[in-house]
Amino acid sequence: MASYRYRYVMLLFLLFLAIPATVGKRSDAKILLQTRTRLSDPAGRLRDWTASTSPCNWTGVACDPRSGAVASVDLSFFDLAGGFPSGFCRIPTLRHLSLSWNDLGGGLPAAEFALCSGLEVLNLTYNFFVGGLPEFSGEFPRLRLLDLSGNNFSGSIPPSFGRFPALRLLSLYGNLISGRIPTFLANLTELTEFKLGYNPFRPGALPPDIGNLTKLEVLWLSLANLAGEIPDSIGNLANLRTLDVSNNGLAGRIPVSIGRLRSVEKIELWRNQLSGELPESLGNLTSLLEFDASQNNLTGKLPEGLAGLHLTSLALNDNRMEGEIPAVLAQNPSLVELKLFNNRYSGELPPELGRYSNLQHFDVSGNQLAGKLPPDLCSRGMLETLVAFGNRLSGELPESYGDCRTLDYVRIQNNELSGKVPDLFWSLPKIYHLELRGNKLEGSLPRNISCAKNLTQIIISGNKFSGQIPQEICALMELRTINAGNNQFSGDLPLCIADLTKLEVLDLQQNNLSGEIPAGGWTELADINLSMNRFSGEIPRSLGDLPVLTYLDLSGNQLSGEIPPELTNLKLNHLNLSGNDLSGKIPDGFDTSFFPPSLAGNPNLCSSSGLKPFRKCPPSKQKALRRAAVAVLLTAAVVFPATAVLLATVCYRFIRTGKKNPGRLWKLTSFARVGFDESEIFECLTEENLIGSGGSGRVYKVSLKSGQTVAVKRLWTGPDGPNSDQEFRAEVETLGRVRHANIVKLLFCCSAEECRVLVFEYMENGNLAETLHGNKRDQPLDWERRAKIALGAARGLAYLHHDCVPAVIHRDVKPSNILLDAEFEAHVGDFGLARALGRETEGHCVMSNVAGSCGYIAPEYAYTLKINEKSDVYSFGVVLLELVTGKRALDPSFEEQKDIVQWVIDAMSPKRAIEVSDMDYEFLIDPRLRPFTSSDYKEMVRVLNVALSCTSAFPMNRPSMRRVVELLGDRRDMNSVVQV
Template sequence: MTSICFKNSLLLLCFVSLCSSSLVFSLDVDAEILIRVKNAMLDDPNGNLSDWVETTDQNPCKWTGITCDSQNNQSVVSIDLSGFGISGGFPTGFCRIWTLQNLSLADNFFNGTLTYRAVSPCSHLHALILAGNVFVGELPDFLQDFDNLLVLDLSRNNFTGDIPASYGRLQSLKVLCLAANLLSGSIPWFLTNLSELTRLELAYNPFKPSPLPKDIGNLSKLENLFLASTNLNGEIPDSIGKLWSLYNLDLSNNFITGKIPVSISQLKSIEQIELFNNQLYGELPESLSNLTSLLKFDASQNNLTGNLPEKIAAMQLQSLNLNDNHFTGEIPEVLALNPNLSELKIFNNSFTGKLPANLGRYSDLENFDVSTNNFSGELPQYLCHRNKLQTVITFRNRFSGSLPETLSECSSLNYVRIADNELSGPVPIKFWGLHTFLLELSNNKFEGPISPSISGARGLTRLLISGNNFSGKLPAEMCELHEVIEINLGRNQFEGELPSCITELKKLQKLDMQENMFSGEIPSSVGSLRDLTELNLSRNRLCGKIPPGLGNLPVLTCLDLSDNLLIGEIPMELTKLKLNEFNVSDNRLYGKVPSIFTNALYLPSLLGNPDLCSPDFKPLPPCSKPEPATLYTVAILAICVLIFVGSLIWFFKAKTLFVRKPKPPYKVTAFQRVGFTEEDIFPLLTKQNLIGSGGSGQVYKVTLKTGQIVAVKRLRGGTQKPETESAFRSEVETLGRVRHGNIVKLLMCCSGEEFRILAYEYMVNGSLGDVLHGEKGGGLLNWPRRFAVALGAAQGLAYLHHDCVPPIVHRDVKSNNILLDEQMRPKVADFGLAKTLQSEVGESDVAMSRIAGSYGYIAPEYAYTLKVTEKSDVYSFGVVLMELITGKRPIDSCFGENKDIVKWVTEATLSSLPEQASENDSGTCCTGDHLKEIIDPKMDQSTCNFEEIEKVLNVALLCTSAFPINRPSMRRVVELLKDQKFARPKYDAYENC
């Protein structure tokens, strides 16, 4: 018996030893595979895989990114290298580890195509996650043996084409995420066969317009359906109501029509419904109130009508967004009883009546926007009862009464817009000192003074209180608002002297104090406001002389000092300004008017000053005694002869130029005060003056007889050529109304039956593209000048996007359309493709049936959606920033095959990102040595501030993000360029998958 037991024990010991040896051998093989793949296929610039090394007792279970089974820790089951900054092709060798179940390579720089041959060894995987890389080409097929695959995430890459039919046969699949690619086929019906799916995320792809598959209800286990921006059309199918497990439904930013189906009220697990920016119509189904789990409902930007049903208002929603529809009627009182309500946005509708008095009393209300409706009565006094309120937006209603005292205790409030109402009484003292960054009270009936407590609003950027009955003197504490960029106090009853310390507000861009009772002199130090673009002090009681320092303001374009008590001469220093608006009328000025202002267009701006004079501008009295009659007669005769000879010269030259003389009448429009006419221009449009020629026409440098130089663009064709007419109208309608120091000035236009002519201010140094890539590089050999160009151009675009009403999208931002004056100051030009966002809403598909822009600058989403947004300009501007840094053109053979400057710069810089970086981390994205490899070698290295170059580079990378949602606004771009602390953005903010 003992012998038998000994034999059995010996056999058991041998078996255990054999198994242990087998497991150790297996780990050795896995380690060998991992090291081989690392060395042969991966580029690990940050050294995150430095512990993947061959040793005598190697155990890959302890290596970075490796997870082994939890029972005996003797086999590799997971490889997770997410966010390591690794590049290379798809490492198919990892899949030779037969125990591997999960492979995640998300948020790296893996590239190339992904074929079936590459993925076929991975058929035993449970999860394959490749999101956030730069794979291209068509999606890989999964033809057979992928029975175990549960999670497939290929989102945020550059895959194109159709979704392969093989995806419809992955019967075990629970998660399919293909969002944010360039897929262009239709959303296939066969995906509704994947009955185990819990997540289907296809958003942000340029699919062919098609309806949501009618059998979508077959996916009864679906929890997340994310189909935003996928070109869906047609109606929402009734089968949507069968998705009983669904908690998130996002069909936003599509072209869905019809009514919201009643069946949607059967989604018993739903927590969030996003239907905004579609073409839905009809009323809200009252049965939505059955959705007891619903927390967020957004049906904004549709064509919905009717009232807000009381049952829906009584739901326990956290956010209710119904803005930009056609709703009418009153808001039910029961809405205020919701204890969960934190966001209410119902602006741009036709709601009427009073708001529920208890709004905010029982919930943590944070965002409140009821603007542009027909509400009346008082503002609810409990809006900030829980002290969580951040935004109050009520403009364009008929609210009356006083500002609630409770708002003055609202320490959380940072954004206030309550303009264009009938509110009255004094503003509470503490309200002035709230930590808001925008305070807009314009066009109400407020009264009383500005409280000195305004000094507490240190972060205030815009103070807009025009059109009220405010009075008293301006408190000196206003001078402590060092972040303010716009102050508008116009049309009030302020009095006293202008505080001299106001010139300490160095970021101030717009100052409007018109129609008050200010007295005293204009501070002589006003010339220190270097960012000032608009100054309006008209209709006050200001006295003294016009400060010559005004002529030193580099970007001042609008100056109105009319209807005051100013004396003295018009300073010659003002002739240095490039003003779009100038008015000194109705003062007590005297002396000789500078010659630049002596033409008919400036005459209304000079009237009301009886003692102003000019020797040769007849509407004004002469400054000296007239010559004797004989000499006077001789002079008149000489002038007549000159006019006659000049007319003959013009006639023959114009006849040669136009072949057939333009048939009058032709239309002339002047947008600035100019000292020339179209007759002065026509004879000079000759071959000798031609300085440029393109697809739309020719550009001439014209030196007028006055010595003034202008640039004249002559467009090819006339009314018979639609594209010429479109470009001409776009230039005229855009540049004719914009005024900014970084936007080129359109001086005049002339249109006849067979020609279109535009005259601009002449930019001595040509375009930024010429300077960077041509023979004029000597003007931008130092970095500070390039940075100044970047900032100025950004300010011009920010003006178009944020300060113009309606906003303007340029659509052809590029270095050749940024011109440089004699001081290398940039001005955005060529608005032939520009569009106003407002006009796009009603435009037909024909108007947008072609891609506008220039190759290398076009944002990826614009190329396939043809939708005009300001974010397409942001992308193009990011390309310009990369040009400024590298000195290279957007498309260059040195980048390699199928690469443009964006891909080249991205690969060259982001590969050295630190492993982890918090949002507030000030670490750099690349070292100074690394930067030297990409910056323009023509630049003087001694002038290169590498920290600043890095900042601009990071802004460029943000601007050229593949996803528009991740790109900053142009206003934010300006802030980032100015921000001394900005170092690195938070990458990959897109986290839907």
């Protein structure tokens, strides 16, 4: 009986305990359902939230296993929309609330936030919250993690952020927070992660009390407008693993106290204004794996202690460091990346470099290094990039380099290397850029060069290479540049070289080549220089059909026959046929005063116009009869009326010119051989010829007497054009020194005090904006042409960023500045905002005027006013999105305050780590492209993937334009995951 009573009592007791848990679950469910009604759930992710089931079984909800009460709501990546669902915080047992990567927006009122005082974790990252940061009224004693990054919060950080006694992670990066970084944040002594990077703070110092955060493990303040010196208290952060204060304005010396960071694994100090020597105390950091202090003003030597650490990556490039590279660096078994370029290092490279580590990236270019290249750089079979140009390196190229099958990028030009290049080195399977010019290398090109299938650039000019150029070079179908001038090559040039359809530059000047000049269908060839050889035979007429050829130099050969009149069809900015044995009549297009130097040294040429110093061509029988008839008529004419008419014409022209240009003194500059002058141009700047008008001036289409058509840009002057002089200089300085098939060609410019004019080649199909978005064409651009335009524009920008010295940043990449010729080849134009990126700019330019156009400006520019080449990459990514979707950057169909980048990202939700497949995103494709083939669709998806990579919110994640060219030109499927 007693046993029965005991069991009965225990059952009642357990039932008593279960009642509040059941009641609590029902109450929690009611709160969750009420709050859910305020959210938009287009993907239906919360469809299982029903009153008939326990909330512990609902998607995104987790309960305490002991009490059964709701403890966590995690709705990350659910594509939810609406305001902040503060109702969730009414659940008294809720400890974890994560709503990251959604479309939630609006402000965060303090009254609503007060409900959340019991939370331990609050994660609202990557939404669209705006306004000031929330004011945390009252106590939040349990809050351990606060992540509000990736939103649009603005204003200053409220003082309440300094009153979280248990906070371990504070992340506010990627917002629009202004003000200075407040000192009260140093009160958060429990912090282990502190991330405020990518915010437009007012320039200010790193809080001097930062050393109070002794438990800190991650300090990330990149691109936060830090100024002043790094405080000595930084050395108190003994638990710090990551220190990133890169991309700021920090100055002064690196404090010696940094050597007390005994746990640090990664130090990022790049792109600041730090000066002085690297402290010897860095050698104490035995846990350090990555050290990057590049792009500063550092001097002195590389400390032995730092060089002796087991670093995986050491980057000190773009400083003023000197002395020898310590030999102990080569003993490091962990070294993967070594970047010491653009310094003043001297002496020899440690010979054991690469012997003990998996070295992948090696760049010591732009120093004063001498001696031999280390033979073991690729002994572990991992080396990918070998860059050592601009030194005084000597000796032979090590034989072991021929076994480096991972090598894909080599630049060792402008040294004193000699001897024979190993045969296997020419056949490396992954190499795509090979630059050996300006050395004393010798030997011949072996036949196994055909194995280098990925080779796009072979630049070996200025050496002592000899022998024949082998037929096997024709197997390299990816070749874009062959530059082998100033060598001793001999024999015939393989005719099959004309089959290299992607070739853009063929430069074989100053060799001993003979035979005939190949003729073929080079659709991409822009530059031919075969001068100072022994070529014979006639000039191929097919050269006149090359669509993008702008540079032709065949001087100093043994060419014979007539000059093909087809050459006059080319839009050349350089022509030289001098020093040959050409004969016959000079074609009419070249029979002008601009071309005698280009045709000199051909004594058998004659001119129909009497061009000096050439002899006059004998007239044909028909011309002789016409001349006789004219002579009779002139003899019979009355002299005085003719004289009167002539005088009247001269007076009229004088009066007309005097009215239009009274006393004008012109400064004239020609960048190509042109058959016109400024007077002919100005006569045509009429309303009838006007084809465009914009913020910088007017553009006219001018048909010249020679039959040539040009585009004339007349810049605004006076009060309407305050920046016209700056824009004029920018365009002239940029376009006057660049030459590329995908950069618009500046032919001529003239300026006076009140007028500035630029004359360009005329583009028959206008600009991409008109063609893609306007009503200019009856038929929309098909995908083949869009892909061609994308690749052409990318090549033009890549040339500006990587091949110009100094590099050029366009700063206004958009469809209206991408011009299209008759074949829809893209030409980047309008360089009024362009800037050269020299070393004096420390890797970026700070601009006082707005750089770019709305919808195309990179997000970081809004709060830093700093630009670099990644700003152009972002703008180009927007252009790619327009090509794929057919939408404008700021399309009327978008919601307010949304651009094409955000529209695409939203459309591709809920996955923010996107794996683009072959069937998911047809709705993003421009409907005017339908119907399209499956192969075209794969191409569109690939370009979409590239565009998303280019428009990454973080510049460091964007590819270079050189890489963009590779991605757009790669026909393989691209299913990589792109972080947006």
